[in-house]
Amino acid sequence: MHIKQQATERHTLSITVDNESGILARIAGLFSSRGYNIDSLTVADITEDEKVSRITIVTNGTPEVIEQVVAQLDRMVPVHKVTDLSVLGPHVERELALVKVVGTGDHRIEALRLAEVYRARVVDSTTSSFIFEVTGGTEKIDKFLELMREVGLVEVARTGVAAIARGKEAL
Amino acid sequence: MTAELSGADILIQALNDLGVEVIFGYPGGAVLPIYDALFKQKRIRHILVRHEAGAVHAAEGYARSTGKPGVALVTSGPGATNAVTGIADALMDSIPLVVVTGQVGTPLIGTDAFQECDTVGITRHCTKHNYLVKDPAKLGDVIHEAFHIATSGRPGPVVVDLPKDVQVATATYRKPSVQELPHRGYKPQVKADPALIETAVEMMAAAERPILYTGGGIINAGPAASQLLRELARISGAPVTSTLMGLGAFPASDPNWLGMLGMHGTYEANMAMNEADLIVCLGARFDDRVTGRLDAFSPHSKKIHVDIDRSSINKTVRVDVGIVGDVGRAIEDMIKLWKARQHTAQDLAPWFARIEGWRARQSLKYATSTKEIMPQLAIRKLWEATHAKNPIITTEVGQHQMWAAQHFHFEAPNKWLTSGGLGTMGYGLPAAIGAQLGNPNALVIDIAGEASIQMNIQELGTATQFRLPVKIFILNNEYMGMVRQWQDLTYAGRYSSSYSDALPDFVKLAEAYGWKGICIEKVDELEPGIAAMIAHDGPVIVDCRVAKLANCFPMIPSGAAHTEMILEAAEVVGEMDDEAKALV
Numbered sequence: 203m204h205i206k207q208q209a210t211e212r213h214t215l216s217i218t219v220d221n222e223s224g225i226l227a228r229i230a231g232l233f234s235s236r237g238y239n240i241d242s243l244t245v246a247d248i249t250e251d252e253k254v255s256r257i258t259i260v261t262n263g264t265p266e267v268i269e270q271v272v273a274q275l276d277r278m279v280p281v282h283k284v285t286d287l288s289v290l291g292p293h294v295e296r297e298l299a300l301v302k303v304v305g306t307g308d309h310r311i312e313a314l315r316l317a318e319v320y321r322a323r324v325v326d327s328t329t330s331s332f333i334f335e336v337t338g339g340t341e342k343i344d345k346f347l348e349l350m351r352e353v354g355l356v357e358v359a360r361t362g363v364a365a366i367a368r369g370k371e372a373l
Numbered sequence: 374m375t376a377e378l379s380g381a382d383i384l385i386q387a388l389n390d391l392g393v394e395v396i397f398g399y400p401g402g403a404v405l406p407i408y409d410a411l412f413k414q415k416r417i418r419h420i421l422v423r424h425e426a427g428a429v430h431a432a433e434g435y436a437r438s439t440g441k442p443g444v445a446l447v448t449s450g451p452g453a454t455n456a457v458t459g460i461a462d463a464l465m466d467s468i469p470l471v472v473v474t475g476q477v478g479t480p481l482i483g484t485d486a487f488q489e490c491d492t493v494g495i496t497r498h499c500t501k502h503n504y505l506v507k508d509p510a511k512l513g514d515v516i517h518e519a520f521h522i523a524t525s526g527r528p529g530p531v532v533v534d535l536p537k538d539v540q541v542a543t544a545t546y547r548k549p550s551v552q553e554l555p556h557r558g559y560k561p562q563v564k565a566d567p568a569l570i571e572t573a574v575e576m577m578a579a580a581e582r583p584i585l586y587t588g589g590g591i592i593n594a595g596p597a598a599s600q601l602l603r604e605l606a607r608i609s610g611a612p613v614t615s616t617l618m619g620l621g622a623f624p625a626s627d628p629n630w631l632g633m634l635g636m637h638g639t640y641e642a643n644m645a646m647n648e649a650d651l652i653v654c655l656g657a658r659f660d661d662r663v664t665g666r667l668d669a670f671s672p673h674s675k676k677i678h679v680d681i682d683r684s685s686i687n688k689t690v691r692v693d694v695g696i697v698g699d700v701g702r703a704i705e706d707m708i709k710l711w712k713a714r715q716h717t718a719q720d721l722a723p724w725f726a727r728i729e730g731w732r733a734r735q736s737l738k739y740a741t742s743t744k745e746i747m748p749q750l751a752i753r754k755l756w757e758a759t760h761a762k763n764p765i766i767t768t769e770v771g772q773h774q775m776w777a778a779q780h781f782h783f784e785a786p787n788k789w790l791t792s793g794g795l796g797t798m799g800y801g802l803p804a805a806i807g808a809q810l811g812n813p814n815a816l817v818i819d820i821a822g823e824a825s826i827q828m829n830i831q832e833l834g835t836a837t838q839f840r841l842p843v844k845i846f847i848l849n850n851e852y853m854g855m856v857r858q859w860q861d862l863t864y865a866g867r868y869s870s871s872y873s874d875a876l877p878d879f880v881k882l883a884e885a886y887g888w889k890g891i892c893i894e895k896v897d898e899l900e901p902g903i904a905a906m907i908a909h910d911g912p913v914i915v916d917c918r919v920a921k922l923a924n925c926f927p928m929i930p931s932g933a934a935h936t937e938m939i940l941e942a943a944e945v946v947g948e949m950d951d952e953a954k955a956l957v
Contacts, residue, residue, distance in 0.1 A: 203951040203952055203955060219558075220555075220556060220558065223505070224493060224497075224505070227494070227497065228497060231497055231498055232498075235498045266687070266691075269687060270684060270687075270688060273683045273684035273686075273688075274684045276683060276684070277526075277527075277682060277683060277684050278502075279501070279502040279522060279556050279558075279559045280502075280556055280558065281558060282557075282558035283558075
């Protein structure tokens, strides 16, 4: 017997929650306990009084599973609002990566040239290394890292996706 | 300035303000301040159980039979972990509970202190919500919110973890209004969308083969919802079936009643679901025990689903109209609109003619015997002897539970307490104790199996101590019968560890606890044995020796369609393939 797999799609969810202890464990735990996927997760408080946090989760699943993810999140007591940005319409997604590249000679020059193409900033350097700061969509970051691997990438730190809907309406 | 109270006194004061009359609990180091506060007051009655699992199941039985939230109090560490099964049970069956757990003092949290465990972490996924309270000034609001969350929307268990130093430290207490509770974002939708109600009513008026598929949500919506369901069935003329959890919401004596549906439901209920052109699901959740094979589930019907929990809608079965709201109020809105539009139902005579054809198969009939007591007959005799007294029936889990659901007929809600979702053996005795406390004059009977009853047998002492005249009626077949039945079906009768060896003498066990013990071994002892059980004004164990190898039918094998029902024991043979073995 074999376990069957079904086609999935990627969705970006924005969740506003009460900023209280254990909230991240509650949200992340829901995903693990019900077998949903988290591709990336970011969280930070967003109000002046620090009482509300915004969590951005990139998930993938069948349309039925995505509908369940939203409904399951929505019924949690500390959750204020769940928005499926992928369903809502056009939105901006950004993540930030810090990329450490080590090398000398041609590799070093090539790394700098590529960084310019990707609008990555040098935030630290030694005679044999750079740290680049690059922001953009997930795909752009992925591509940048792929290229950096060829010119001496040794370490990466990524934030995961923050996302917001286009236009003048606020959530 | 209001005088400051200790955290323990704030807890007691809040419970008083919330109208709590009974707490089921077990003391320990981390709840000593609360037990001292309980000692000094008279309004709240504390029922000392023998194991924390018993406390939570008793609170469930109290809640299910009275409609009020159940309250349990346990200590930290093992007290809390022992309570987890009951908490998970209450989550699955939507039972309103508040469970207060002691915790080590806040400076000790995270140090692997004696009797420390991460109660909030452990119970996060088996509660509707949980709290760790680190500030006595917030305790009052948390307790009030815990009750609000447990009882509103889809009911469920809420855990409040209370460190010992917070029980001792002092703060002021005020009784908060709902608007003052901490979680402003929690607002369950109660009122259904009128446009969807209108769509539903028009679909019902147009249906030629409608069926009302009802569940535990009707019971949770209160006794009025059961009355409204009867009215909806009357005006629409639709037949009614119910899940295990919903039994009693619609009277079994009504001609429109089809019996329970699902894996061990009646042939007529399952065939009507399969052939219907409209299913109106009211407070049920298309559980796998109900639907059978999903791609063959009611293929030709339109489906309306009313549920207070949005996540229940479209979870396993796609529906045409999903209505979020309190099911009682939604039914009321449907009835009003139906009457306002002066609808009359379609001619349902052809539909009922087909239903009568399925009924004629008599799917609940069983082989008769003069030598052995058939378990179905034992349930039948129990029903005959007790139904006029409107008894409250609890069960354990297994064959006896299904036979009770099939052969004990319920006329009213809150009389049937069973562990449906989690399927917890050991639920029935403590639940009966809780039900008896909430209904002191009721006849409360735990229909049990000889294996299940041993899972919380220690609670016999609780009933003795608090003079609770609960009855335990054991269908003793010397097997974990449902396990053995699946081994018959799936594993060619290889009875791996399903024989109940080394059973106690239940009569002597009863007597050891100060109960009356009765053994019924022959068919002609059944009626006098049951009569003696009812006549005794204290607790009684009846050890009813039934046919050892009887299996529970009808049955839809796991993963099969409603139309592939097994009606006869003779159809059960052999070994199944791996796909079937992987199904639960």
